[in-house]
Amino acid sequence: MKSISVKEILSTKPEGQEVSINGWVKTFRSNRFIALNDGSTIKNIQCVVDFEAFDEQLLKQINTGAAVKITGLLVESQGRGQSEEIQVKEIFVYGTSDPETYPIQPKKHSMEFLREQAHLRIRTNTFSAIMRVRSALSFAIHQYFQQNGFNYFHAPIVTGSDAEGAGETFRVTTLDAKTPPLNEDGTIDYKEDFFGKETNLTVSGQLEAEAYAMALGKVYTFGPTFRAENSNTTRHLAEFWMVEPEVAFNDLDDNMDLAEDFIKKVIHYVLENCLDDLEFLEKRLLDEEKSKPQTERSEMALIEKLKFVSENTFKRVSYTEAIQILRNCKPNKKKKFKFLIDEWGADLQSEHERFLVEKHFKCPVILFDYPAKIKAFYMRLNEDGKTVRAMDILFPGIGEIVGGSQREERLDILKEKMKALDISEEELWWYLDLRKFGSAKHSGFGLGFERLVLFTTGMSNIRDVIPFPRTPQNAEF
Numbered sequence: 001m002k003s004i005s006v007k008e009i010l011s012t013k014p015e016g017q018e019v020s021i022n023g024w025v026k027t028f029r030s031n032r033f034i035a036l037n038d039g040s041t042i043k044n045i046q047c048v049v050d051f052e053a054f055d056e057q058l059l060k061q062i063n064t065g066a067a068v069k070i071t072g073l074l075v076e077s078q079g080r081g082q083s084e085e086i087q088v089k090e091i092f093v094y095g096t097s098d099p100e101t102y103p104i105q106p107k108k109h110s111m112e113f114l115r116e117q118a119h120l121r122i123r124t125n126t127f128s129a130i131m132r133v134r135s136a137l138s139f140a141i142h143q144y145f146q147q148n149g150f151n152y153f154h155a156p157i158v159t160g161s162d163a164e165g166a167g168e169t170f171r172v173t174t175l176d177a178k179t180p181p182l183n184e185d186g187t188i189d190y191k192e193d194f195f196g197k198e199t200n201l202t203v204s205g206q207l208e209a210e211a212y213a214m215a216l217g218k219v220y221t222f223g224p225t226f227r228a229e230n231s232n233t234t235r236h237l238a239e240f241w242m243v244e245p246e247v248a249f250n251d252l253d254d255n256m257d258l259a260e261d262f263i264k265k266v267i268h269y270v271l272e273n274c275l276d277d278l279e280f281l282e283k284r285l286l287d288e289e290k291s292k293p294q295t296e297r298s299e300m301a302l303i304e305k306l307k308f309v310s311e312n313t314f315k316r317v318s319y320t321e322a323i324q325i326l327r328n329c330k331p332n333k334k335k336k337f338k339f340l341i342d343e344w345g346a347d348l349q350s351e352h353e354r355f356l357v358e359k360h361f362k363c364p365v366i367l368f369d370y371p372a373k374i375k376a377f378y379m380r381l382n383e384d385g386k387t388v389r390a391m392d393i394l395f396p397g398i399g400e401i402v403g404g405s406q407r408e409e410r411l412d413i414l415k416e417k418m419k420a421l422d423i424s425e426e427e428l429w430w431y432l433d434l435r436k437f438g439s440a441k442h443s444g445f446g447l448g449f450e451r452l453v454l455f456t457t458g459m460s461n462i463r464d465v466i467p468f469p470r471t472p473q474n475a476e477f
């Protein structure tokens, strides 16, 4: 008999029909009630066993974590807590699970413990809910761009460039680590390396996406990016997924409009399609926050917060205005910030970003027109000669979720900026070509996908919203 999913069963009218389900046992109570889950939904199906009709040895194998096939009749539930249940006729055990050693017991485990069991943590309600939301968000992202005339562009993973110029790249090489070939001056001879030059894992697909936007008009990337920043925070991963749309003929205002509309629509999609999981995650968050002092608790419950963001306009503020606000705010005057804001030109730290979003504006904020000095080389210089057409989107509880800009399309100015920052023209000859042949204004941004998943699920550590996190000193699994 063909098996169907728990999700399908729960939307089927129980009329005593025979059904068959594959799944994993969550609990087996009183030798009578099996709660079965197959990952299709947060909900379990209750399977009622008449223990006298089954072999004792078979029932002993039905432990938490065991994989089983259950066949029986789908009927209206006698008990409370569920509307339907299965009266079990047959049980097949694919694989039992030793209750003494199975790490995922039906009780509360700490997130830290579960990170060490990342191959099994997905069997918990919390992680299965997160990963279903993550999957739905991915789909919503593709849907949004595909419906709006964008082409999905696959940026290369191995590249010779460091788009952000932060020098935080992972090197890709086949050279022998102990005895690499050397130049006469003792430096490593990368001509001997696999690609005949120094290469690294990409930190961003932007530069290549620009080439494609200048022919296809509207493109987006959605793929893994890699950064060897040694920041052990709850917001940073060494391998994370980024969504990067790039649009020819868009200026910074168009770019901000696109980013805002895009984020609202994908959050709306999840509200429409993942309500069961969001309700579960909302309860989880409320429980977690009970142990925190009142001042650190969220003002809105998860679903209310998602609705708020998807329905309200983001506040747009220039960097210069933001500095005014920060300079005069209480935590700055009372020296509560770790990095005090004194002069125009200071780089904003996450404490400042979060103050603006959570305390001052109390809504998502788009900051734009940053000082050129603190932003990447490719951003378009403003008339004032000191700011660039950059924008960052800041979210409550997260800080920066999006970074983007209008790109410098003027060859002479771009070359000047590269020279000032010691970026080689030879390396980026092809990027400069884009400014020689049919150059035009264009803009794009990068959304950190895991930061979006963090926000949407109400989780607090980025390690818990990607299946197998890579962070400093950690690449298990």
Ligand code: 4AD
Pocket: 163, 164, 203, 204, 205, 206, 227, 229, 235, 236, 237, 238, 240, 242, 244, 245, 400, 401, 402, 403, 404, 405, 444, 445, 446, 447, 448, 449, 450, 451
């Ligand atoms: O602001 P970033 O560095 O921008 C870029 O890479 C541009 N080239 C994007 C573009 O314009 N096409 O990174 C974009 C976003 C950040 O706002 C943040 O959400 C996320 O990527 N991000 C990280 N997420 C997790 N772990 C890290 N180490 C991250 N670094 C950046």
Ligand code: MG
Pocket: 392, 400, 402, 403
């Ligand atoms: Mg950034």
